[in-house]
Amino acid sequence: MYLRVSHDFKEKLEVIEYHELHGMSATLDKFYPGTHGNARRAKSKKIRDWLKLRFQVEEIGQSSRSNLRKARAKGVGASLSPETEDNIVQWVKDMRDDDIPVATIMLQLKARDLAQEQGISTDQFKASKDWANSFRNRHGFTLRQKTRQGQDKEDGAQIDLEKFSDRVRTIIQTHNIKKVFNANQTGVNYEYLPKTTVHPRGAKTVWIRCGGRDKDRATAMLLGDSEGRKYPVFVVLKQRKSTVAATVKANMQLRHGFGVHVWKDVEPLMEQWPSLQFLRFHFGNRSETNEKVLLLWDDFSGHFTPKVQAVARELNVLLEKVPPRFTWICQPADVAWNKPFKSQLRWFWINSLMAQLEAHRCAADESVIVNGFRKTKLLFDDLEAPDVDSADTTDDALVDMLAQTMGHLHVVNDCMVSSRMSVFD
Structure with a gap:
């Protein structure tokens, strides 16, 4: 008792x-x-x-908390003072007033910075996810997620998985294959907006400001084998558009947007060139050239052209298609690799977002401020404000992000590869 x-x-x-x-x-x-x-x-x-x-x-x-046995006042047990939390609340509201997304990691980073200003070490205050959840509840915030459409899991997936597995095992036994490779193409976006944002409760529609390039992306080609080895990543980047109006017009009217030089070889480039370079780079210099290996990759037309299959035979590589409708369950990359890869890229993007915002706000010197008045015609000065250089540096920013994610990048025949990878960890 x-x-x-x-x-x-x-x-x-x-x-x-x-x-x-x-x-x-x-x-x-x-x-x-x-x-x-x-x-x-x-x-x-x-x-x-x-x-x-x-x-x-x-x-x-009379509330949903009726199962509680004890209740304590707000702020009791918290490491941050009420004044500091008020500062964070105001920071969140300012960010949302500018339609800037506030992810949970951004909230945690802001709290840690303010805690360090108070002399509280990271060992004493970690700004954990539990703290972030409690903070949102205390101050009337909620997480809002971007509306999207998803595809339902199709019937028959398990049956196709069994058929595909049996077919692969038969090939392995027939050709005495000791190592199986899986290659996968996945998009690397220029923008990785947070999937959720902190926002005051009650709003029916939540807007997020972005650069308008969330659909623009490059293509990353991943490769791993059945022994757990990770191979260099190919990143295929698009050619930059011309800045000459006449050239852009001619490209759109005559060459579907492609440049003069690319248009000459556009068909092999689109169909098989990346696949050929990929095979030669990864399998052209392997030591066990007499042993057959099996490569599983997507059922794309460019992966199985006669020239690609001929090069694969020369390299002693057997090609096998992954069932196109069921890659989410049949392809090892989709099952286990892609999510950590995308999560790391998103983490790097979000982690640098606060620093970018702070740098942008601090970079506005007197000339930039005066230009704002001139552009809006609020000054009597006849001098025109100089145009801001809008050169497209997106590719460079993407390369920097990938370099942090995957290690040092090298350019090989217009494809960028990494000498090491840490994206599957």
Whole structure:
């Protein structure tokens, strides 16, 4: 038998309401029968304490928190002072007023920075996800997610997986294959906006400011084998558009947007050139050229042209198609590699977002501020404001991000590859 027993607020509220109608003696008999002497007097004292806190008991007992046994005031047990949390609240509101997304990691980084300013070390205050959840609840924030459409899991996936697995095992046994490779193409976006943003409760529509390039991307070609080895990543970048208006017009009218030199070889470039370079780079210099290996990759037309298959035979590589409708369950890369790869890229993008915003705000010198007035024609000065250089540096930014994610990048025949990879960890 326990000497001390705690009671939830639902029970406390029921006891108070019954006591109001029937008195103390009847309440003790109903809720705590069999108590006598000192135990009965202790229960009586506890009920009187609940009566003194009747407003709090009613508030919590009638809410979704009625199962709680204890309640403490906001801020109790927190490492950050109420003033510091108010600063974070204002920071979130300022960011959202500018339609800038505030991911949970951004909230945590901001809290850690302010904690360090107060002399609180990261060992004392980690700004964990639990703290972030509590912070949102305390200050009336919620997480909002971008609306999107998804594809339902198709019927028959498990059956196709069994057929594909049996076919691959048959090939392995027939050709005495010791190593199986899986290659996969995946998009690397120029923008990795947070999937969720902190926002005050109640808003039906939440807007997020972006650079308008969330659909623009390069192509990353991943490769791994059945022994767990990770291979250099190919990143295929698009050619930059011409800045000459006449050239752009001619390209659109005559060459579907392609330049003069690319248009001459556009068909092999689109169909098989990346596949040929990929095979030669990864399998052209392997030491066990006499041993056959199996390469599983997507059922793309450019992966199985006669020239690609001829090069694969020269390199002693057997090519096998992954079922196109069920890559999410049949392809090792889709099952296990892609999510960590995309998560790391998104983490690097979001982690640098706050620094970019701070640098942008601090970089505005006097000339930039004056230009704002001139552009809006609010000055009597006849001098025109110089145009801001809008040179497209997106590819360079993408290369920097990939370099942090995958290691040092090298250019090989217009494809960028990494000498090492850490994206599958």
